[in-house]
Amino acid sequence: MNPSKRLWLTLAILFLVSFSILGWIGGDIYRQAPPVPERVVSESGRVLYTKDDIQRGRQVWQSMGGMQVGSIWGHGSYVAPDWSADWLHREATGLLDSWSLREYGTPYGDVGDERQASLKARLQTQMRANTYDAETGTIVVSDDRAAVIEDVRAHYVGLMGDDTAFESLREQYAIANGAVPSLDNRELLTGFFFWTSWAATTNRPGDDITYTANWPHEPLVGNTPTTATGMWSIASVILLLAGIGALVWYHATQRTQEAPVTPASDPLAEIRVTPSMRATAKYFYTVIALFIAQMTLGAITAHYAVEGHEFYGINISEVLPYAVTRTWHTQLAVFWIATAWLATGLYMAPAISGYEPKHQKLGVNVLYVALVTVVVGSMAGEWLGVQQAFDLDTNFYLGHQGWEYVDLGRFWQLLLFVGLMVWLGLVGRALAPALKARTENRTLLWLLFLSTVAIGLFYGASFAWGKHTHISMVEYWRWWVVHLWVEGFFEVFATAIIALLFTRLGLVRASTANTVTLFATVVFLTGGILGTLHHLYFAGTTEGVIAVGAMVSALEVVPLVLLGVEAVETYRHGRAAPWMAAYRWPVMFFVAVAFWNLVGAGLFGFIINPPISLYYVQGLNLTANHGHAALFGVYGMLGVGLMLFCLRGMTAPEAWKDSLLAPAFWLLNIGLAGMTFFSLLPAGIYQAVASVSEGLWYARSPEVIHGFWMETFVWMRVPGDILFAAGAAILAVFAARLWLGSRGQAEAAYAETTRHLPGAAVAAGGRTK
Secondary structure (H helix, E strand, O other), rough: OOOOHHHHHHHHHHHHHHHHHHHHHHHHHHHOOOOOOOOEEEOOOOOEHHHHHEEEEEEEEHOOHHHOOEOOOOOOOOOOOHHHHHHHHHHHHHHHHHHHHHHHHOHHHOOOOOHHHHHHHHHHHHHHHHEEEEEEEEEOOOOHHHHHHHHHHHHHHHHOOHHHHHHHHHHHHHOOOOOOOOOHHHHHHHHHEEEHHHHHEEEEEOOOEEEEOOOOEEEEEEEEOHHHHHHOOOOOOOHHHHHHHHHHHHHHHOOOOOOOOOOOOOOHHOOOOOHHHHHHHHHHHHHHHHHHEEEEEEHHHHOOOOOOOOEOOOOOOOOOHHHHHHHHHHHHHHHHHHHHHHHHHHHHHHHHHOOOOHHHHHHHHHHHHHHHHHHEEEEEHHHHHHOOOOHHHHHHHHHHHHOOOOEHHHHHHHHHHHHHHHHHHHHHHHHHHHOOOOOHHHHHHHHHHHHHHHHHHHHHHOOOOOOOOOHHHHHHHHHHHHHHHHHHHHHHHHHHHHHHHHHHOOOHHHHHHHHHHHHHHHHHHHHHHHHHHOOOOOOOOOOOHHHHHHHHHHHHHHHHHHHHHEEEEEEEEHHHHHHHHHHHHHHHHHHHHHHHHHHHHHHHHHHHHOHHHHHHHOOHHHHHHHHHHHHHHHHHHHHHHHHHHHHHHHHHHHHHOHHHHHHHHHHHHHHHHHHHHHHHHHHHHHHHHHHHOOOOHOOOHHHHHOOOHHHHHHOOOHHHHHHHHHHHHHHHHHHHHHHHHHHHHHHHHHHHHHOOOHHHHHHOOOOOO
């Protein structure tokens, strides 16, 4: 069996085994998820919450922005508290104080160590005890605890309304006044917060570990890392070292083929730009516009961490609250990057096959209108949802679903899925002749096509949950979309596209590109598919998720160790021939992808990936640090590089100004480095110390978030943000000049061809019989 067939077989087995395990674990999560009770009652029989209260309360939370306003079980934004940890700490301290005042006449903090130890032991016994009765669906709490729950409930009811006593706290949390105007809805919201806290502090039946594997860290109730969390973290580091050693050994044993003779002229210049290829230009210019909007919203969102209701003294929270700016900031990041990659597929398919299907241009134009409709419609729906313009059920379909990165309402999700199916059809039919032909780069073409199919179909995972699907299952499916769709199959698609570009340019032998790309896909997806589980360690899942997620996630880092070699090779490709100077800066963006893949995805990702690390830092700025460096550094830079390659082929050479791309490239990269190394990384480390020493509730409290050091770290973003914004602005100017210059060249060429035609022919558009 030749190497290519062996790798295809390995890839097929990998898919079968990985998705079988992922499916089995999904079933286990469903069976073992924390129960949602029919009712929560006190010992005296008073009903505190019903199942409907908890489920409708979750819808209220989603309607106000969900994960964009604080977090649940560590997933979400970072200015407001993690509501599970915050409720847990408030309930625990409230119960301790009530006992201490009744028995010793003084608050818990003022009694001696011996009495504190006794009270804390009683607290742990009571709060960790699982009183859920599966037959009646009832949770019973003591009357003392019920009284404290009422006090905590009153706190959140006041906080989410417009009670002036909470105005300062709302500003610290960047929550708009009157965020939930309805008193009934605020009451329902507290039921959901209570339940997430209950699951985080209640032991599983017959076990001494909570439903969330003792997360969050809260010493008062005995929430500390489990044995499995520590042991599987150690095992994952050992596997990482073994994997790196094996990959380096394999790489060293491979014979490197001599590079092909570089063509004397640019092979891409010979490609006929078809009408559908030229029609993709509007996609790329839209990408620039969405990128600028996303960056601007990011600056506003970051500033909310200092002035919770204002932007440099201007109160904008009533019109553009933090929940909206952060929603749009994260969603537009996915939209503009995905649009760049989708447009690349539409451009490259006819370029690769040399075939322009009938009505392909019409399809490209219709798809563009559909994508713009989804972007504008979903953003409008999210704003209306946060402004509480919809009822709770309508909000699910048209407003704000509240799930980070998948915030858009179900109607807009459906339209987006239809658009992806249209895109799959357009790319597939343009590629069809090339797929049928037995060319030497057939492996790359099939990888490209199969990744296209996966991109189209796997977004369908967003339909796997409904309005009342258990949150553990929502998280399971949500990460199919965020991790598998964005971080998985889009990356395979991009890798195949780049390999095809370099092959077409004559810089890499087709046989080498086929084998290397297929091998890279196997290595990447070995950790990439099951690596989805590292997002689910503490989402109401079992310790099996921690075991598999820890081990496989370590393998995700293994292929990144050779990215330095890839960066050098990519850089050499950019200098292989004099005519490659025309592609210098698109290639340099690919070099940047390799760098940020190593730093952002590899280094910053592994800081938070081991279970013992994530136990303490989930929901802190170390997560945001990884997110910024990986999402823009890898996928954003890749999207820009692909965009520039396509624009280079469809625009007039005279309009191409490299003098603008050089500062754009360096300012974007230096600005991103400043943002991560001087702000997000130190802020995350500072919070991690607070989380380890006191608990997650403290690391996310106003005392820390609005303390001197954290606000200093926020201001330290400004220099990096300014440089980054300057780079984005120069890129926009480059795109505008390119568009105007290309239009001018086209008009000049048209004028030249029609100058000597009869007037009637000119009036007919230059056509002659």
